[in-house]
Amino acid sequence: MADRSFLTWPFFDETHRARAEAMEGWCARLHVDHGDIDAACRKLVADLGAGGWLQATAAVEGERLDVRTLCLSREILARHDGLADFAFAMQGLGTGAISLFGTPEQQAEWLPLTRSGQAIAAFALTEPQSGSDVANSTMTATADGDDYVLNGEKTWISNGGIADVYTLIARTGEAPGARGLSAFVLPAGLPGFEVVERLEVMAPHPLARLRFTDVRVPKSALLGAPGEGFKVAMAVLDVFRSTVAAAALGFARRALDESLARVTTRQVQGAPLFDLQMVQGHIADMALDVDASALLTYRAAWAKDMGAPRVSREAAMAKLYSTDHAQQVIDKAVQLFGGDGVRRGEKVEELYRDIRALRIYEGASDVQRVVIARQVLAQG
Template identity: 80%
Template sequence: MPDRSFLSWPFFEDRHRALAQQLEEWAQDHLPVPHDDVDAACRGLVAALGKGGWLVHTGGTLDVRTLCLIRETLARHDGLADFAFAMQGLGTGAISLFGTPAQQKEWLPKTRAGSAISAFALTEPRSGSDVANSTMTATDYGDRYVLNGEKTWISNGGLADVYTVFARTGEGPGAKGLSAFVMPDGLPGFEVVERLDTIAPHPLATLRFTDVELPKTALLGRPGGGFAVAMGVLDVFRSTVAAAALGFARRALDEALARVTTRQVGGAPLADLQMVQGHIADMALDVDAAALLTYRAAWAKDSGAPRVTREAAMAKLFSTDQAQQVIDRAVQLHGGDGVRHGQMVESLYREIRALRIYEGASDVQRVVIARQTLAAYMETA
């Protein structure tokens, strides 16, 4: 069993502890699922998560500690279950935070019930971390917007029923000229041009928009406010990426502990070797440090901080980078079995890598942390 002592930390309330226990029991009964057909698996997971009541937490009022606890637990049991849950939150996060009552009424009941799948369409072929460099356009024709351009690396692309789409409306240069829209699937001119295969299979796609018409009521927030919408959503969900990495790391540590306490070398358990103990110590240290940074960021946001840009960036950077190291050590301690297809640590090794890239790559997080730290210093200098 994984370490549960962190639930006694003052970051959490009794409702969080109760939720963690209930989800653990649910996950043991329902996860993992077969990944042979990724699309079918994701559809099934969204439906199961909705039926279990877990997707209620992805829409409406967003409690970041709850989101983090759910992602950590799901990731520890099944990376694809974490993906399915996370995208329901990220895909409709803009609707929860910035949507009109009509937009929220139309989509949130469906995504929270698991009857509709959501997606967040931000990245473009020439603008990944540099959101302000987006070139996709949404032209205002008075009674409607017309979208033209491409998005890529879109999770749930081709699978989603509703997309949050960001496009340039031209109110100003760079970040000042972006707007956000709610777009249902199936509109004329919208197509999936490529499905993208990755080392840990997830439903990812490149999308093309050719004269796709949206009513003016599809706008999220104000015209030209898309960058603020995107950053507001990421400010909530970036900490949850750290939580998913933490879940992967906890599972890797558990697998390593089981291995070194049962595997014999020279008539004694691997755990008796000082070098092995050194690895275990480093892994335990990284897991606890990642948990502290993750739940500090989540607690700060839930406690009313308007922005937790620095805290969330620290949590994501440290948790994802160190989870990679924890998992690598677990692979090493498993020897040849560690790289054997079908082994849990081999699966974790493939799952963790993308987390150091999406929702702001590690090097981008370093820039964010540095700028925030310098700005805070200059304000007090």
């Protein structure tokens, strides 16, 4: 069983501990069929909704997003199944802008559906020429009477092709660069909106390239004011970047658990593998990385929940450290498993594929270093 002593840390209260306990029980009965990824994600969203777990992914009027709850949920789900974590995470990321900036009408239309698992959400930010450089987005939204007309492409969009609702960023042109972007919410299936490519990756989940050709949306689809799209996107990432660290932490914790089971049962020259001092060194390093990641992750989540307006530095540190070091923990686990570590069907092989994308999306590791350095300079 994974170490749960961290739940006694002062970052958490009884509601967090109760949720962790209940979610562990739910995950113990979880079985995910990875044969059909689209079908698996649809079922996971429905099951997570039916279980009440998706209520935490969005906040309606009078509520607030609790980042510690989001992080705990992602850590636990990721430790059990990477696709389950993905399904949960995208419901939050896909509706984050609606929670933070949506009108009461927009929230009433979509959040009951996404929080109950009746609608799947997506966040369309990345474009072919602009990944972490959001200010370089070129997709346009041109005002035309009571509507905006969308033209352009989005790519690497999680849940692309199966989502029911998309929040996206497009250029409305109020000013150059970041100040000329706006955020919108729109349903799938509008005329001129098409999925032009499904993207296959090493840890399969729904990904697509989307094209918008003269797609008309009413001006009521705006999230926030015109020209606030960059602000909206950064506010969403400021909340959810810490949860990426939590998912990496879940993967790392599972790798450590699998490794402990391996080295205490595998015999080498008549003794457990764990008796080798080099193996003990690897286990110590893995445990250190897990605990350090947990401290950084839940510090960032706690700071946001305590009312910090922005946690750019804390969230960037958590994501950078947790994702990079989860990669190292899992690599050690593969090494400890020997040939079995790269065998299809072994959990550590699955984790090896699962972790890599986390060091790229929602701000690649080197981008996080830039964010941290700029924050340190500004605060100094």
